[in-house]
Amino acid sequence: MGSITKIEAPESFPTLVPALRIKTYFSQKFMCGDVFSGSKLVAVPFSGGTIKSVGDFEPKLDFAVNSGTDWFRIDPDGSKGRIDVHSLATDAQGRSIHLRLEGITAINEDTMPLIFGAPDAKTPAFGNGFQHLKIEAGHDEYKALEGMLFATSLRFTKEEGDLTGVEIRASRIVPGSGME
Template identity: 35%
Template sequence: MATEQSGFPTLVPALITKVNIGDVNPLGVIHNGSTVTHFGTPTGTIETVTGFEPAFKANVNWGADWLSFDPDGQHARINLKGIARTEQGHSIDFRYKGVIRMADDVKKIFEFKPDMATVPFGYATGAHSFVVADPALKEIENSTFVSNGRIIVHEKGLTVETRQSKVVPAAVMN
């Protein structure tokens, strides 16, 4: 029997993506009042979690985030696009759109403050999509993924990590 709680999708843990921040190119304030900064993401990995199918591991070989900061300073908008290549040599076009709540610890990172530190999951959420030619990976192209993100501060710089879950449609009909 359908209830007000039925019909909602569930989530299945699927992927962990890590992209390393490279060049930082501030664009400045644009027509809508947002401040845009282009962050290169030239390296990283995309890997499925244990038990998720289709299983694969890929290395990021190009990427960039056109990150826009809202005029009120409370949120930033992720617009990341990238290319990765699987261990079998197949390319994956990946996209990530999301929102970051600009808490003080997050602001320190984007302002490159000396006391910046890794921030936990809970400040950024997003949606991911993939375009692939490899028939073995078509399931990721034909699925919806949502994520939590965090920024890792380390001796070599910054890494953005997202943990993505596949959205599974509800089986109960209302």
């Protein structure tokens, strides 16, 4: 996904704090064809999943993903997929949140078989895709989520049967401080 140059980060750069593990599943894909942008549009509805907080992250989350669709756009050169997800998740008390994810994933020999459901596909390591995540929450217990942004890393996973999984690790973006 491009080279990364490490620099000494002054305190004014944002930092990341691990926050959430998200797992979703899909088996269907609906090919919408080439759209005005020149990309191929594929609708990928989710068939379930979970969202759980990690470590000391607050508020604590333990949600079931009940619905959602990734409006996946494949760049004209076929090298990248553009992720645009809207999803709904609900806790044990019936309180729901709306998640919005946008990002980019490489389309290569690791991801292509999983994206298109090849029977011999294998789960790769993380490192082929990233997103940013925003959450809308109207319930007091989860309202703080609306003031947070998250950076994510994702990978596609091979699941039993005809399911493909998506594993996401989300870290809260904490703004930098200082004058530098």
